[in-house]
Amino acid sequence: MLAILEYKAGNQTSVKRALDHLGIPNKITANPDEVLAAHGIIFPGVGAAGQAMEELAASGLESVLRKAIEQEKPLLGICVGCQIMLDYSQEGNTKTLGIIPGQCNLFNDEWKDMNGEPIRVPHMGWNKVTQHKPCELLKGISDEDEFYFVHSYFPDPAPEYVIATTQYGFEFCSIHGGPGLWAVQFHPEKSGRAGLRLMKNFYNYCEEAANAK
Amino acid sequence: MLSKRIIPCLDVRDGRLTKGIKFKGNVDIGDPVETAKKYYDEGADEIVFYDITASHEGRGIFLDVVEKVASTIFIPFSVGGGINSVQDMRDALNAGAEKVSVNSGAVKNPDIISEGAARFGNQAIVLGMDVKQVPVTADIPSGYEIVIHGGRKHMNMDAIEWAKTAEALGAGEICVNSIDADGTKDGYELNLTRTIAEAVSIPIIASGGAGNPQHMYDAVTQGKATAALIASIVHYGEYTIPELKRQMSAMGAKMRMSW
Numbered sequence: 001m002l003a004i005l006e007y008k009a010g011n012q013t014s015v016k017r018a019l020d021h022l023g024i025p026n027k028i029t030a031n032p033d034e035v036l037a038a039h040g041i042i043f044p045g046v047g048a049a050g051q052a053m054e055e056l057a058a059s060g061l062e063s064v065l066r067k068a069i070e071q072e073k074p075l076l077g078i079c080v081g082c083q084i085m086l087d088y089s090q091e092g093n094t095k096t097l098g099i100i101p102g103q104c105n106l107f108n109d110e111w112k113d114m115n116g117e118p119i120r121v122p123h124m125g126w127n128k129v130t131q132h133k134p135c136e137l138l139k140g141i142s143d144e145d146e147f148y149f150v151h152s153y154f155p156d157p158a159p160e161y162v163i164a165t166t167q168y169g170f171e172f173c174s175i176h177g178g179p180g181l182w183a184v185q186f187h188p189e190k191s192g193r194a195g196l197r198l199m200k201n202f203y204n205y206c207e208e209a210a211n212a213k
Numbered sequence: 214m215l216s217k218r219i220i221p222c223l224d225v226r227d228g229r230l231t232k233g234i235k236f237k238g239n240v241d242i243g244d245p246v247e248t249a250k251k252y253y254d255e256g257a258d259e260i261v262f263y264d265i266t267a268s269h270e271g272r273g274i275f276l277d278v279v280e281k282v283a284s285t286i287f288i289p290f291s292v293g294g295g296i297n298s299v300q301d302m303r304d305a306l307n308a309g310a311e312k313v314s315v316n317s318g319a320v321k322n323p324d325i326i327s328e329g330a331a332r333f334g335n336q337a338i339v340l341g342m343d344v345k346q347v348p349v350t351a352d353i354p355s356g357y358e359i360v361i362h363g364g365r366k367h368m369n370m371d372a373i374e375w376a377k378t379a380e381a382l383g384a385g386e387i388c389v390n391s392i393d394a395d396g397t398k399d400g401y402e403l404n405l406t407r408t409i410a411e412a413v414s415i416p417i418i419a420s421g422g423a424g425n426p427q428h429m430y431d432a433v434t435q436g437k438a439t440a441a442l443i444a445s446i447v448h449y450g451e452y453t454i455p456e457l458k459r460q461m462s463a464m465g466a467k468m469r470m471s472w
Contacts, residue, residue, distance in 0.1 A: 014309065017284050047334050109414050114214050117437070120416050122336055122385060125439060126216040126258055126469045144471040146216060148289055150336040167214050190289045190311060192253070192472050 002203060003038035005065070005081075006030040008055045011046045011189075015078070018189040022196060024203045032064045040206030041068055045080030049104065049153070050092035052080050062097070069099060074180040074206045076137075082176070082183035083155055091153050100177060102157030111169030119169040122152040129164045129174050129186070136205045137175065137182055137198050138164070145194035147174075147186035155185055180209060216469040217433040218258035218440035219457060220418060221447050223248060226265045228274040230448075242448060246281045252447070253286035255454040256472040260286070261314065261388075261442065264294035276308045283309020293341055297322075302329050306337060314388060316341035317361040320368055320375075323382060330383025339418075340384040344372045344405055345392045357405055364392035372405070373412050380413040387413065388442060390420035398424030398446070406436035418442055426452070426460035433466055 002019060004012045004026055012028045019026040019042075026042075029035060043065065045052050056062040069075060077085045084096040089104035096104070107121045126146040131138050154172040164175035166185075174185045182202070188195035223245055224231050230243045249260055262282070264275045272295060279292055292305040293314030302313045313333075319325050319340060329338045345364055349356045357372035376387055389409050391402035401419045410417040419432035420442035429441040446452050462468040 013307075014283070014311075017309065018287055021284065021287065118414070120414055120439065122415075123215065124336060124386065124416050125218055127214065142471065146469045146471065150289075187289075190287060192288050194471070196287055 001038050002026040002040045002042055002206060003035045004028045004042045004044065005035065005061060007052075007059045007061055011044050011079075011187075014187075015042055015044050015189045018196060018199055019203075022200055022203070024200070030059055030061060032060070032067075035061075035064050036068055036071070036073070038073070039210040040074040040076070040202065041065075042202075043075060043077045043081040043085075045078065045082070045084065047080060048091055049080060049084050049089035049096060050094040052084055053094055053096060056084075056097075065097070066099075069181065072180060072209075074202070074209055075182070076202050077177075077183035078189070079151060079185060079187060082185050083151075083153060085177070085183045086155055086157060089153060099181070100157050100161050100183065102155060102161065102176070104153045104155050106153050107169060113169060114167075122150055123154075123168045124150045126191075127166050127168060127174075127186075129166055131164045131175075133163055135163045135175065135182075136179065137184070137201050139201050140197055141194050141201075147184075147188065147191040147195060149174075149186045151185060155183065180205070214467055215439065216258070217438075217461070217466050218418075219256075219429070219454060219461075219468075220259045220261055220440050220442045221252050221257050221454070222261040222263060222420075222442050222444045224263045224265050224444075225275055225278060227271050228278055231265065245278050246285055248448075249282050249290070250285050252454060253288055256458060256469065257288065257454050258469055259288060259440070260290040262290060262292050262294075262310075263314075264292065266295070276304060279305060279308035279310055291339055293339070296325075298325065299328050299332060302333060302337075306333060312337050312339050312386070314339040314341045316343065319379065320359060320361055320370070323378065326379055326382040326384050330385070335383045335385035338384050339386045339388055340376075340379040341388045341390065342372060342375060342379075343390050343392050344402075346402075346405075355408065357408070360392055373408060376409045376413050380415050384415065386416045386418065388418040388420050389438075390442075391422060394422030395420075396445075397422050400424060400428040401432040401436055401438075401441070403431055403436040406432060406438050410437035416440065426457050426464070429457060430461050430464045430466050433461075 297318035
């Protein structure tokens, strides 16, 4: 079973619908016992980083999340969930979870795209994700596949945590982390078949990890 | 690099797909969930559902459709028509829509944009605007006026100023619909689309007038739109979405070609 972390700054239901469609057992929950009993955790997020941090702290889920990571429970952060895994976000000058070293910065709308046009912020729509190192999440997904992004801030983790990058005004990190602790800036639950495949890959990894224990 | 989006627009009335608002009568052209599934399978990048139901009961049926769609397709979709309050927005987003589109509701009460953006994020709020070309006056310096009720009611508001206001209030995207071009199949109103795109820095969706892939290519190049809204050219089988994508890609537009 996968736990979808329930707090006010999450888009849990669209993640749940995608998992249900895939036949993956899952539950939206804020119950610490349920979260820690799950084989893996999905940590969605929408809205502002500061608000998400406040909601996490207020619900007590921040400590549950840290405990899960200590126990090496596989974790997938999505969008704002991906951003606040870093140390700091420029959005509202917010100190974030510090699970992965790095920070989150604002796109500059003076940056130019490949046609020399200024980029529009938010970065909204479909874009490619170029893989730089092996990653279980991307099994069966090609560099031609695209994912759906909606964000104004982008993750900038320490270089050794960069798994994949995306081009928008410049090349930013769109997947970071390492085996079992992943963060994706795009929305796999809204990214068609490629996104569903990524979620299925995450589930398979969680099940294998649980069986190995 | 960001792909240009193709967005089919589906008009829904009493739970069924129907011909556009401008057509008189009520012609059933299919099931919205099945059609959305078909377009999803064919590589649509996003879908817009427009509720043209007038009655309260109809609204409930529409939201049921939205929920079914949300469990069937896994790409973003937005919901427009009848969004006049934050509660309307919440209902549509809770039913599974990614975004809501406000149009005449925002013209009458612009604060709905900022209230919605504060609660659900800018990315969730699309401003839809219906625009008609008119003689240049002191009130309408661009010659593009905001209209509502399918173009029947002129609002004496300049479209460019309204776009800037909506961006400042927190709209995440603007869908620019030319009432003059709508239904003509002669191409989008490129000057309008480009003028709005240059006036704001949020993404622009071109709407009204699509008749072929060249028109769509022009909208995302000369028109500076990031997305092209289409309706009848796919609903009645003149083109399929893969065909449109292939042709636009061959012309040089960056399209999502793997799905």
